[in-house]
Amino acid sequence: AIQLTQSPSSLSASVGDRVTITCRASQGIYSALAWYQQLPGQAPKLLIYDASSLESGVPSRFSGSGSGTDFTLSISSLQPEDFATYYCQQFSSYELLTFGGGTRVEIK
Amino acid sequence: QVELVESGGGVVQPGGSLRLSCAASGFPFSSYGMHWVRQAPGKGLEWVAFIRYDGHNQNKGDSVRGRFTISRDNSKNTLYLQMNSLRPEDTAVYYCAKDRVGYSNGPLNMDVWGKGTTVSVSS
Numbered sequence: 001a002i003q004l005t006q007s008p009s010s011l012s013a014s015v016g017d018r019v020t021i022t023c024r025a026s027q028g029i030y031s032a033l034a035w036y037q038q039l040p041g042q043a044p045k046l047l048i049y050d051a052s053s054l055e056s057g058v059p060s061r062f063s064g065s066g067s068g069t070d071f072t073l074s075i076s077s078l079q080p081e082d083f084a085t086y087y088c089q090q091f092s093s094y095e096l097l098t099f100g101g102g103t104r105v106e107i108k
Numbered sequence: 109q110v111e112l113v114e115s116g117g118g119v120v121q122p123g124g125s126l127r128l129s130c131a132a133s134g135f136p137f138s139s140y141g142m143h144w145v146r147q148a149p150g151k152g153l154e155w156v157a158f159i160r161y162d163g164h165n166q167n168k169g170d171s172v173r174g175r176f177t178i179s180r181d182n183s184k185n186t187l188y189l190q191m192n193s194l195r196p197e198d199t200a201v202y203y204c205a206k207d208r209v210g211y212s213n214g215p216l217n218m219d220v221w222g223k224g225t226t227v228s229v230s231s
Binding site: 038046091100 | 143145153169215216222
């Protein structure tokens with residue numbers, strides 16, 4: 001199965017900071033990667049699909065990039081409502097989906 | 109509006125069975141593949157299973173293969189997860205989720221999620 005490794009596992013940042021989260025796949029997955037945001041006690045929310053396509057309704061401060069094995073999620077200017085846990089998910093392996101371990105973004 | 113509502117969770121002993129349901133509304137259910145995703149307490153997300161829009165193809169994660177069965181009734185707009193031979197490590201919140209792309213042959217990603225139902229496996 002394709003493994004996804006996210007880094008860092010947690011980070012502390014201030015409102016207005018630029019934040020970057022990395023997701024590395026154990027083998028090439030083209031652009032078959034999505035990013036989700038999960039607020040405490042809530043279901044996940046899709047942010048980015050196909051590595052860099054912004055889901056409808058998601059603020060433009062969120063962006064995704066990468067292909068092959070290395071991907072990033074960036075938040076250009078962190079807002080109070082962005083403090084959450086973020087997960088990457090691959091769908092290159094057509095029969096078996098996997099999620100990364102998550103990155104918790106906390107208030108500094 | 110688009111909505112998914114899970115039900116059927118509860119407390120069950122190891123080795124027992126449980127069936128989860130997910131009622132869908134606000135979109136053409138029979139046009140979209142559906143997923144189950146779970147989250148153990150304090151842990152990350154784990155994809156459990158996918159069923160194609162017409163029910164003719166199912167995919168499951170390694171940890172549940174042979175024990176869990178995903179199914180759907182398009183006439184009732186309802187998704188199911190039959191869980192047998194339950195283990196303590198199956199304890200989690202189980203989310204129902206809609207695939208983003210209509211008429212997809214396989215699992216892609218999830219653009220609508222329910223609020224989840226809690227399953228606890230304990231003696």
